[in-house]
Amino acid sequence: MRRTLSLFNTLTRRVEPVLPVTEGRISLYTCGPTVYNYAHIGNLRTFLFQDLLKRTFQAAGHQVEHCMNITDVEDKIIRDSQGGLAADTSNEDRHTAMKALTERFTAIFLEDLDALGILRADHLPKATDFVPQMIRLIQDLKAKGLAYVRDGSVYYRIAGFPQYGCLAHLDREGMQVGASVDADEYERDSVTDFVLWKATKPGEPRWDSPWGPGRPGWHIECSAMGMELLGERMDIHSGGVDLIFPHHENEMAQSEGCLGHRWVNHWVHGEFLMVEGQKMAKSLGNFFTLRDLMAKGVDPITLRYAIQSNHYRKVLNFSFEGLRAAENALKRIRAFRVRMEGEGQAGGGPWKASLEPTVRLEQAREVFWAAMADDLNTPEALAAVFMLITYLNAQDDHVALTREERDAVLAFLDETDAIFAAWPHQTSGLDGKVEALIEARRAAKAARNWPEADRVRDQLKALGIVLEDRKDGTTGWRRG
């Protein structure tokens, strides 16, 4: 069964159904990182939102072709990689130095994604691998009268693209900001024209082009790689809200100016994150990378849940109290999963049984999907999961669910975990030492040697194993 999902479209400012160009196949382009440093949790929020988006489509029965770019040539990359090089350093060595930096941080970025359970994109194109395509695109724009050359740089002529500003909902009059002309750019026809190709300055790595040595502008890579890898019409293009303008506005002008038709059907943007009520900034001491949090003992999956349990289009206030809440909420879901994986207990008497578990389950599934289909309303979707858990725990306390019912519930947990990636089945077997301790505690308990039983239980807890005595006299365990 394939479900249609709706998303807020920045272009129209409305929640609209996503109707793929090709039935059953969603093409998704997400703006990736600029690899010159560690990603901070604000960046990671955006990548987590994009992963949620992708996984939701997959779980809804769509095949997703996902492209995430790696920006590996850019002002800050050049600044950080070329600083120590002599003025007469060869171009080849400059490229090598740049690559050393970007490859290092690309690897670190991918490790962060793995830790957060973010699925790898089908395409991870590096900008530097697509310079020829960018040059061809610029030539095409020039041939169409949308680009012009000034002193070895090439600029986009906004006057030639009447709908410029429609994505960010800015009108031309509102863009008269001439005071902030970038000092290192040459004279343009209009201050709002943006650069497609930058003529080389001393100390920069360069590529040859029809306009002389230079390097690509910031926006052109996404246009070139998006069209190259996903085709002339893509279903969804996403990024953080800060990319709406100028990045995505300019991408749209480049791609649609070249293609002559609409390029992206759905533009989707994730909101920012604040830390403890303040804007995240190094100067405020509230700037965190994933590694910073992990060093404080935070499980990346807890961070994942804390972020994804809030709606992606609302500013998220990250806090350590929020992380604790997320950790405890996850414990509840995971404990429920372990309970469903096990057999039902002896039972505590009759149950009102107003609804069959399977009916209750189907209701939860429908509420869950209605919420996710409505612009990824994760808070409401998770509420459906929690209500189901409370209801079934109560019933299972009285009349144990059957194996079939438990399996149906587990299938739903798998279905939701395919999206949230936070409560998977744990395959962990116990090692001999743990098994021996569990047996030792059982024996002590049978002998009513409570101090010894408690001592062994604490010992197990220190090893991450939590014991749960059941009504029927047996003892279960789970990882805590």
Add this chain to the structure above:
RNA sequence: GGCGCCGUAGCCAAGUGGUAAGGCCCGGGACUGCAAAUCCCGUAUCCAUCGGUUCGAGUCCGAUCGGCGCCUCCA
């Protein structure tokens, strides 16, 4: 100056004009040798404030206060 978003319990948070979901925390109870897990009960007469529209508004309109964002660094 232009465009836009947000303000719901101690914290997080959903909410399509019809009478406040859910999570965390907290208090009481049940169960337990004690725990853990779980369940039950209790936690907003009220949705920043003031007006208006309506039979009826957290939801629509206006104003005010407070917080935030964009208008070519930025997830």
